[in-house]
Amino acid sequence: MRLEDLFWLIPLFPAISTVLIPLFSKYLRKAGVSLLACGSVFLSFIFSSISFFLLLNQGPAKKILYEWIAVSNLKINLSFQFDPLSAVMALVVSGVGFLIHVYSIGYMGKDPGYARYFTYLNLFTFSMLLLVLSSNLALMFVGWEGVGLCSYLLIGFWYHKDSAANAGKKAFIVNRVGDFGFLLGILFTFFTVGSLEFTSINEYIKGGHLSTSLATVIGLLLFVGAVGKSAQLPLYVWLPDAMEGPTPVSALIHAATMVTAGVYMVSRMNLLYSLSEIASEVVAVIGGITAIYSASMGLVQNDIKRILAYSTISQIGYMMLGCGSGSYSSGMFHLTTHAFFKALLFLSAGSVIHALSDEMDIRKMGGLRKYLPVTFPVFLIGALAISGIPGLSGFFSKDEILLSAYLSGRKWIWIIGVITAGMTAFYMFRLIFLVFYGKERMDEEVKHHIHESPKVMTIPLIILAGLSVIGGYIGLPEAMGGRNWFRSFLSSVIEEESHPISHSTEYLLMGISVISALIGIYIAWLFYIKNPELPEKLAKKFKALYTLLYRKYYVDEIYDFLFVKPTLKGSEGLWKGIDLSTIDGIAHASAKGANAGGSILSRIQTGLVKDYGFLFLLGTIIILGYWLWKL
Amino acid sequence: MIPSIYFISISIFIFIAGLIIFFTKKDLIFVFMSVEIMLNGINLFLLSLSPNLKSQILIIFIITVAAAEAAVGLAIILNLSRIKGDVEVDTIRILKG
Amino acid sequence: MQYILFIIFCLLTILPIIYILFSKNTLYSAVALIFSFSGIAGFYALLSAPFLSLIQFLVYAGAIMVLFVFAIMLIDLREKEKRRSPFSSKIAVILSFLFGIQILLPILNLTGFLPPSTSPVNLKDLGKALFSDYLYPFEITSLLILTALVAGIIIARRES
Numbered sequence: 001m002r003l004e005d006l007f008w009l010i011p012l013f014p015a016i017s018t019v020l021i022p023l024f025s026k027y028l029r030k031a032g033v034s035l036l037a038c039g040s041v042f043l044s045f046i047f048s049s050i051s052f053f054l055l056l057n058q059g060p061a062k063k064i065l066y067e068w069i070a071v072s073n074l075k076i077n078l079s080f081q082f083d084p085l086s087a088v089m090a091l092v093v094s095g096v097g098f099l100i101h102v103y104s105i106g107y108m109g110k111d112p113g114y115a116r117y118f119t120y121l122n123l124f125t126f127s128m129l130l131l132v133l134s135s136n137l138a139l140m141f142v143g144w145e146g147v148g149l150c151s152y153l154l155i156g157f158w159y160h161k162d163s164a165a166n167a168g169k170k171a172f173i174v175n176r177v178g179d180f181g182f183l184l185g186i187l188f189t190f191f192t193v194g195s196l197e198f199t200s201i202n203e204y205i206k207g208g209h210l211s212t213s214l215a216t217v218i219g220l221l222l223f224v225g226a227v228g229k230s231a232q233l234p235l236y237v238w239l240p241d242a243m244e245g246p247t248p249v250s251a252l253i254h255a256a257t258m259v260t261a262g263v264y265m266v267s268r269m270n271l272l273y274s275l276s277e278i279a280s281e282v283v284a285v286i287g288g289i290t291a292i293y294s295a296s297m298g299l300v301q302n303d304i305k306r307i308l309a310y311s312t313i314s315q316i317g318y319m320m321l322g323c324g325s326g327s328y329s330s331g332m333f334h335l336t337t338h339a340f341f342k343a344l345l346f347l348s349a350g351s352v353i354h355a356l357s358d359e360m361d362i363r364k365m366g367g368l369r370k371y372l373p374v375t376f377p378v379f380l381i382g383a384l385a386i387s388g389i390p391g392l393s394g395f396f397s398k399d400e401i402l403l404s405a406y407l408s409g410r411k412w413i414w415i416i417g418v419i420t421a422g423m424t425a426f427y428m429f430r431l432i433f434l435v436f437y438g439k440e441r442m443d444e445e446v447k448h449h450i451h452e453s454p455k456v457m458t459i460p461l462i463i464l465a466g467l468s469v470i471g472g473y474i475g476l477p478e479a480m481g482g483r484n485w486f487r488s489f490l491s492s493v494i495e496e497e498s499h500p501i502s503h504s505t506e507y508l509l510m511g512i513s514v515i516s517a518l519i520g521i522y523i524a525w526l527f528y529i530k531n532p533e534l535p536e537k538l539a540k541k542f543k544a545l546y547t548l549l550y551r552k553y554y555v556d557e558i559y560d561f562l563f564v565k566p567t568l569k570g571s572e573g574l575w576k577g578i579d580l581s582t583i584d585g586i587a588h589a590s591a592k593g594a595n596a597g598g599s600i601l602s603r604i605q606t607g608l609v610k611d612y613g614f615l616f617l618l619g620t621i622i623i624l625g626y627w628l629w630k631l
Numbered sequence: 632m633i634p635s636i637y638f639i640s641i642s643i644f645i646f647i648a649g650l651i652i653f654f655t656k657k658d659l660i661f662v663f664m665s666v667e668i669m670l671n672g673i674n675l676f677l678l679s680l681s682p683n684l685k686s687q688i689l690i691i692f693i694i695t696v697a698a699a700e701a702a703v704g705l706a707i708i709l710n711l712s713r714i715k716g717d718v719e720v721d722t723i724r725i726l727k728g
Numbered sequence: 729m730q731y732i733l734f735i736i737f738c739l740l741t742i743l744p745i746i747y748i749l750f751s752k753n754t755l756y757s758a759v760a761l762i763f764s765f766s767g768i769a770g771f772y773a774l775l776s777a778p779f780l781s782l783i784q785f786l787v788y789a790g791a792i793m794v795l796f797v798f799a800i801m802l803i804d805l806r807e808k809e810k811r812r813s814p815f816s817s818k819i820a821v822i823l824s825f826l827f828g829i830q831i832l833l834p835i836l837n838l839t840g841f842l843p844p845s846t847s848p849v850n851l852k853d854l855g856k857a858l859f860s861d862y863l864y865p866f867e868i869t870s871l872l873i874l875t876a877l878v879a880g881i882i883i884a885r886r887e888s
Contacts, residue, residue, distance in 0.1 A: 607724030609662070613653060614820050621827050628834055633734050633774065639835055641738060641771070647828040648745045654820035660754045660800055664761055667792065668745065671768050674784075682775050684849050688862055690780055694787050695869050699876030701792045705799040706884035712803045713886075 004061035007051040007082040010090055011129035013040035014122040021122065025115040037118035038101040041125055045094035052087050060084075060492070062135055062199070076196060081135035085493045088332060089132035089264055092339045096256045097125050099460040103347050104248040106457035107354060117157060117246070124150035128257050132264060137186050137196040140265070144182065144229065147258045148175045154253065155245040167241035174238040178228015185221030188214070198268060205271045212276055219272050219279030223286075226262030230316050233290040237556055239313055243305040247350030250305060255312050255342035260335045263319045267328040270494050274326065284324025284405070288413040291317030295423040299430075300539075300549045303360050304349050307431055311386065312342060314420060318401050321417060327404030328494045329487040333475045334397035340471050341385040341394055344464035348379040351453040351461065352435060356446050362431065367440040371450045374458045376436050378465040383432050385468040387425035387517045390510075393472030399510055400475065406509060407501065418516045425520030433528035477506070638679030646672030659708055659718035663701075670697050734774060741767030758796045765789040779851050
């Protein structure tokens, strides 16, 4: 069994089910749809796993399925490649995707759009797998756009709700802005390198043909796309609104997979980014600043999903920080562990929401510890993982990132990273304390119906919790006795400098970040368990700061003023001035002209036979004259 | 023998006269008469140009058809006069469009 | 001799037509037309087509014009409408003359003074041809006449 015969089937299964489900939705009951949808993703996961093992034995493979475009020197093929980097992504996407599909059977069980939901979800899985398995920038962009489309479709899944429809539009439009930069980057790449295949690009760079300035330009342009897709500053505004979609969607698309596509892209182009100091610096700085900026907004939000959304933006900032600091493997590592615990957190939040009859405001929760015996422990595990508590996966990955940030020489970013770690711990445990401990602040009606979620939802949670615990050990650093297997696995694709560092320094850095996390947890305990009145008093005292944070720095309002309103006004002006007056005017004028001409000509039809006879005579004279002339 | 050109010119004269009557008269009956005049002119024209068997037979048929047409046409004029009240050519504008 | 007959027939044909040109009376014009058609019958005789001339006299002068006279008498004349005619008839007249000249001129040069051609047509030959070579037109014409008969009756019927 050869790798290249097998791995290209991975995206095929969800593609087939995407087509089959809507075609046969009448005949398939819910059970059929569930089986088809989850089964196809499960098959993708099985094939990804088999391909992974084949990869270990046989090495990377490439498969060209179809010559799509061949116009003079532009050759774009439908071709896939399977190397360590795509293996990681394929396993994460199909594995976590499968768990979320299963969870959705329970969560979306009573929704009338059940089949539509799974169609979109499968379409998304297909596009994402296309993105990570493609061997050239063009096909990757196809997948890139595809996931953007599915994001729009799934955010606005409950389209009769205005807020959901608007959120979907916002996501797609902001994404478009990023995609514009991405496309320019692709164009630049083509014009310098001559090909869009990753292998060709890497050879070109290794051969020393690419100048630093060009690398900077391309890197920055491609990164614009990543900023849009992965919700970094300043194109992050769509992600909090995207919480209008169903919770499993938020888990899959906006936590585990789509938003990490930007990180994957940067890692895929690591030779490019390593070449350009400036581009890497931009990546790292934007990552770091986004991390702390977003965490600050997460401190005061009251919607359980929005807290997690800001947390996601912040964590992706971490990943970008790692990549920009030269350690792409740390970024990918955090991507993997984040996929586990963020999906876990979102799905458990979904479990809470489901239990409380769709309540999402944490001010109306409390004391759920005793009602949700499965959800509570797994949620706690997720929170501990994201806070970077030693022993759990998040600790190892976050630590790698902070280490590389420190080693890259930009100490100030490292400090930002540490502070953000503390803030992360704070807002996660604020969430835990307000939801699961303390006074029960639910409505009576809601309290009446509280129930733990069914097994189809809790079993994926348990699996994800397990992964959140043990997932970090694949990257166990040498300082703690491991061999960082993850980094060496990726080393054939990702070239990183290794900075030797003494173990003691490493222990020191680890300790600092752990202490930061513990301080965060302590403050949360102080605010919400010991002195529950404290947060309100602080909020009143620092009212301006609190409002600034609560209103998300008024960024949405600023964007509206700077971009949205002028665009709307401009298009309205264009519509009235050009479309209505000019184009419709031309149509009306030609109609009137035809009418006028017709009414003039119709005067010949007098109705008098005499006149018709006259014309007859006239014609005869002319024709006869012509003939006789000819003779 | 009378040269054919005389016959030919007479026939043309008859035809043109019929044409003129067609254009200048107000009453519909005159228009109808002009048609018959023109037909006769044509018949004479035909016979004077080639006085053989074929043309004679053709002329017989023309006369026959003219008779049938005259019958139907006059019936129509009769009907029209009953409906409209008069048969002024300039007032019959039913085909106007 | 023939010339005299020719001139008589000319006058017989042309004078009534000129009268019709200037007359406003339909009845008198119809009667004048009877004379005119008789003149044409004479022309046919001069052209050695005796059967044809008889047919012309009987059918045209005898039947069709009588029909005309009857129809004219039956037309009910009531009040007249106002008329507007945008087309002046003067141009038409000029054009008609033009047309006549246009037809005459080439023939003038072509034929010159050819006498009408030779063998007079036998009635026997005519009859034979009518019932053999021209049988189809003959029979169809009889159908045509039948149709015209029926049509004429139906159209001119008084609604009762």
